[in-house]
Amino acid sequence: MSQPDRMQHYWRGTKMIRYFSAAILWFGGFGLLAAEDEGLLLHYLFEWGDETVVQDRSGGNRHGQIHGAVREASEDGYVLKFDGKNDHLEVPDSPALSPEKFTLEVWAKPSESPAPLIARNYNLGRFSYCLRIASSGNKLYAVILDKNSQTEYDLSAPAELEVWSHFALTYDRDWLRIYVNGEQKEYRPMKAADGGESAIPYTAKPVNIGRSFYLDTWTYFTGTIAEVRMYDRALGAAAIKKHYAQGNPAVPAIRTGEAVQEDPSQLSLVKNGIAGATIVIPENADYWTTIAARWLREYIYKVTDTELQLRTDAAKPSGTVISVGHTKLAAAAGVDAGGLKWDGGKMIVKDRTLFLIGRDQKKLLQNPNRAARGTCRAVLTFLERYCGVRWFLPGPDGERVPKLANIAVPIDLSTTVTPAFAYSDGRFPYHRGFLSLSGETPGAIANNYRLGIAANTGGHTWYAMVPTRKYFDEHPEYFALIDGRRTGSGNHLCTSNPEVKKIILRHMQRQFDEGYEMLSIGQEDGYLRCECAECEKLDDYRWSPKGRPYADFLYEDQGLRATPCDRLFLLHKWVIDELQKSHPGKKVLLMAYGPTTWPSKKIENWGDNVWVELSIQEPEVIDAWKDKVAGITGYVYWFDIQLPMGMDVHATPAEASQRIRFLHENGFVGLYHFPETNWGMVGPVFYLIGKLMGDPYLDYQAVVKEYCDGVFENAGATMLEFFDLLYAGRSEILSLEERRPIKHPKGMTTADIYINHYPAEKLARLEQLLQQAEKEADSDRARGWLRLTRDHFDFTTLVTKMVTAHRVFQKDGNPENWRELKRRVDLFDDFREKIISYEKAYTNRWFPGYDHFCNWMTGDAKHESTVYYKPWELRKPKVLKKGIRGMAIGYGGGFGYSFIKEPLTLDFSEVQD
Template sequence: MMMKRKLTAGISILGLCLFFAASHGISDEKKNLIIVKDGKSDYQIVIPDKYADKNVEKFLESGAKLLQRCVKDASGAELPIVKEDAADKNKPSIFIGNTAFAKANKIDASKFKGWTCVNIVCGKNIVLAGNDLHGNPGNNSYTGYFLGSVKAVTTFLEQNMGVRFLLPGYNGTEVPPQKNISIAADLNKKISPPFEYCTGRSQEIFYDIANNFFAPVRMKLYGGHSYYSAVPKKVYAETHPEYFALFGGKRIPNDNHLCISNPEVQELVYKEMLKWLDMGYDLVELNETDGYHQCTCENCKKLYGIDDPGEKLWVFHRKLAERLMKDRPGKRVMTLAYGPKVEPPKTFKKFPENMVIELCAYSPEYFEKWKEYSVPAGFTAYVYNWGNYQRVGLTPKRTPAFCEEQIKLFHQNNVRSIYRCGFGELMGMEGPVYYVYGKCLGEPEKANAQLLSDDFYRNAFKEAAGPMKVFYETMYPGLAAYTLMEKNAALPSNPRTVLAFIYQPDILRIMNDNLEKAEKLATNPKVKIRLSLVRKEFEYVKNLASIIHLYNAYSINMNQNNFDQLAVEIDKRQAMIDSFYDKDSKIPPFPAWPEIRLFAGQPKLYVTINSRLTGQLGAPFNWSTALLKKNKILPGSSRKEMKIVRADGTVPLEGSLEEGIWKEAEFQDLNEMQLGALTLRTKFKALYDNENIYFAFSAELPEGVKYTPCGQDGPSWGQECLEVFLDPSGTKEKYYHFIFNPVENSRYDAATGFITDPLNPGYGKHDVSWNPEWEYKNYLSKDTWRAFVKIPFSSMGVKAPSKGNMWYMNIGREHHMDVKGVKKAIEYSLWSPNLETIAFCNSEIFGKIVFE
């Protein structure tokens, strides 16, 4: 029997329910209310006559149809759906939404806060109601609404009929068969979800709402960073360059870093906040540009009398919140504790009552730091549990136990809402984890990951539950170790190393054997389609891990036989990935399951390299096996080496590379960093004399692209660039780095490895204070970039090399591509490729140059 809760609104709802029970002739001794008996029912589903919003009507009708379908699937009885004014007054009813019946019984759901809802029996009638309200202007999907009545329906189905919303859509919903359906006659339950929202990639209305994955209704979120929208470079770069950060004596709008000491910039940031709040939102996000760099103008340096860039942002954002509290009482602002302000502020301990702090770090130790601060509006957690940018890329990442631990930690530390980054990419192999996470959100104190996991296995796989439990739980220890390494900052930088550890050959074998057993046992159509999704994702993981293990064997013994075995799996992988996409290079819905797309529809580029950012897989996944075979190349079996000719005469920084003194030097090609295919080709030549080393480049260039000067030591790498790495010492421990763009006054230089004191703040970092004399000249045509570079030996503190002297060197290029659906697609090419660490600046892979 459900615990009774007293709701007061004039008189107690419970008292009214007992009154209606007596009037309908139900005795105190009767414990259950029978809805369906022997496959038959007198009940009708009643929805309101009137709605404040036409979409609320649509969503509540869909909730009524869900209830109708589940009752029919379970028992065979089909309950009619009627509007309240057409309902048969002589029949018992299940009232959904803010009906007149509910209001007459003092259940005014319009006064409920957020996703609060009720399941209440009144006589023979049942009320399933919550606040149903449009919250986000312009968003007419379910993610723009509070739909408390739909939450009431899903809760009723779960707790009274055993329905499970395991995965999105019809095929993800499990309805147990039962000829008779009854509920407690004194059911009086109020559901108040402890988390305001848990948002990210939305899936499907009933899956999301049942599992507490609520959208941030009446909240304007930017996915993190609002400065881009407040002061967009497209609008102000040309007319107001002073709005943007000063780097190297130039205002640089490239990455949208702002000059926050500028009063006009401060006003634009504030107006962006007001714009959304005045449209009806209750909360707006306020955050600096991602990868924040402080403006170097004098006013920004002196701002608030503080040196720390992060502390300046804390003070700036708090001042805006205080201003907002006066101008818009009751409205809230949320700012990130991230990047330069990941640590709590140092100059104050109390936040305004309207200021929510969004945490991007959330260890127990980190929460301890925040206990010294007063944060009346509480916290939001921006979680990085999932996402294609993780070290393991598009493979499983977390365990059910991890989910339980995290949600309990959040609930204990005043976290009231969650932004899930990257959630939902692997509904097959991570389905149990997503389900556990959602259920932990509903009742953090009672959460038990093992019980919830077993509930998933039992309902999702039925007759095949046994081997599927083994399938998943064979994988989880490796994922738990991955999370532990990540937590302790001990995660290997190479994703191949991590993946090889998680998916060892014996682990793959056990998982595959149990998946095969489950497939043989499956008879239920829904179980079969769920298993087919798991199989598709597992084949991707198994092939990926197999390639890594074969590559490791090849790396130990680089012979033709090992290469051929590896090439077979690489080709198989590419064929598999090609099969995921349609003719428009999009992943279509999974067969017979429209709510599911493999990898949540990731762009082909990301699936090919298994990730973006830290999890990118280069060699051998990007090898062109056909090209390697054609040219009879065993990749990695030798290091790059070239000879540099001494110039006999003046070396011009102009002209043809096929004539004059440049004709004496041979062209060298840049290859994709890990010997994959290239979009644009680049080649170079090198010469030297008694004073300088010279480079000449010929590179294919995309048409119609405008480049912005970055000044001295600005973010030159943020656009098309060529790079030179020189190690005159020949130790691969110290080197000089030069970058330039296809535009004047846009260069970067740094020295690496020369600071040897571990206590020096610059130890292990690129020393950008090193600013030597060197020059470059560009010559651009329609689709070609010719460039010349002159670097004096004296600028590197070395003498001119003699004949036979040896240095180490690399030449690189970053080509910034425009790929649909990809935020930052960069093609990296190097003269001496890096097959191991996938690092562009790794001195270990520098090639050898010999001076003639």
């Protein structure tokens, strides 16, 4: 063995833990870069991937395409072996790979010369930059191109064949420097460009690793490469030397005589596929602590193929420990959930123990999912940050789990994680099942579709508190006097009746006794006031369905704002004040909806135990409530498929990002919303909103890119372009505010939405991109998720072309247009017959939101109560028996609902003359 190889053995042996501890954190686009890796554009190691793709660990997802080169295992890692004939690694062009400053680093063992390491051509005879071993075999040669596209600046340094070497080239717009094995060998000045132009000219060419092109000839590298890095800045000499000192990832560690030194800055948990830690939980662990430990063990095994032992804290195991939950170890170390709110968590290292702990609900509710699970959050945050796991869609195929040999955390780790929003209620898209009203999966918690406090939210509570079916027969006086009669229909209550107040109070007291931290209070939907003399004395609220439209009354200066429905507020205030006496510290969520949209003028402040849930989140409504309550939440209508937007895109990533940030900056701490179906078109938005509820200041474009790369893999870049085009231009057609039912333009129907959002040229380009992605997909997983997008996009295309043909026929009802309209309707009916006939085994795996999609496509414009809330499996036999021909789509059939009747309901059996 040569002396340089022996040196690499030494460095590898003494520094391997530091190297792997840093490297494994940054899988694909899923990691957070350390400060020293700021500006990292490419990072290739070769222990993970397949025969055709090398995963980029920089976070930029600039994956390399392998052509011929072969991944080979060494004792401690993998290398890429090139045969010098046509083997190479190609990195597709992207703007990031055209930096004004840069660093190139390569661990390589060339066996023949010339040996191109990294090259990017400018044209047939010039390189924008190139690093190669010269023909002589004893010289490293570097070149970059001047902005004039003609002058080349070059450097050279001694090099050797058949030995491992670390080569580096840096450029900072003033100086070009070349390094070999951590030492600067040569440098020269290079004049930077004027006027902000790039000092190096670039054209749309890929970056080639292991080959270069000059005039009419390709030259190929012969030998082995173990690592490649590229930065958009010039690393200093100390950083280059440090990377060299960390060692060659492909050279085995010394295993005879010399001990492998641990990196004192890292706590190793799994090393080279061998368990280095034990998971410990409390001896009598609660439900969610047990689940958290199970998830931790399960995903570490998925990542490393290594199973960690799980023990209780009855006796502390020797060695490194991962303490999950409120263990004796945590108590002894002074690690607790102090200072946390909602379902916040902590990750702390003390005395070679990693503590994963959070604020947990102490009393288990009947529904254990409506509770704070901070220890689960700590575990899932660890899995995201230090194992690279992501949960993009529901189910196992929605996960992205890297394969790693090593897991480690900083020895001085001390991190607190608290989501920006206390809860997300309504629908839980990361839980399988119809009307998913829970959030018990890892994806639900990691993506913040969960309740971080023990709460019942969402509004209309009178139905459950004073139900007509229970009280009306014996106590009609509990219910509203309307047109001279006590009326049970609609569950409208007499707000002045003292027994009604007491029933509501006792109901909420019982729930608080069960362990809830917060409960909602709110009148029934479609509220009608009680007209008895005592109720009418309480305010001047006199709106009636026989009068002007409620939407007008809501906003008029002399409408609801001037005459708030104080009878409701006064009832609720009495209940809240009594609850503060019996259950101090508990919170009440006051619904501000319909007649309670604007605050009472009789109640200046509701106290520290009251949050308000605003169904309208406009600035003037927020300002009216802001100083009257302790917290604000929102009942947000986006993605509710009952509303006019129906099955289309309700919000784009840019709109969602802007909206979540706006709500956060205005004090909102909770959301009730409806993300539940159309994952094929809106999946990136669902994932993004979840992440924004954790941190409203994330870069939405980076999150959407992460989703596309993580879900569609090799087709990620094309699908990113697909979604960018899909979401483009929507705000100009219909603003986000106008997509709500109360503001929706009365002249714009669901059919209008499709016609306006999907002109023919846009549909054609989207189709091209989707076909391209389908060709690029090279795994069953990517193809499976592309099929979901295909189904939702085909639905959109068929609906748009059908309603467009209907408009054409309405303008000119000639036989040719009639036949074309019939053809379009038949095509759509064929499509929905196909969709509703899918096997359950398929839809459970690949079609989240399937029930809602089928219900909407077969809703026949009926009231949502007869369709929306019923599982598709219960409706399916009846629908199939009746047949879908002539059946409208959507719900309600009136203003404020999503539906399309004609042309689906037209009788095409008659010949049109």
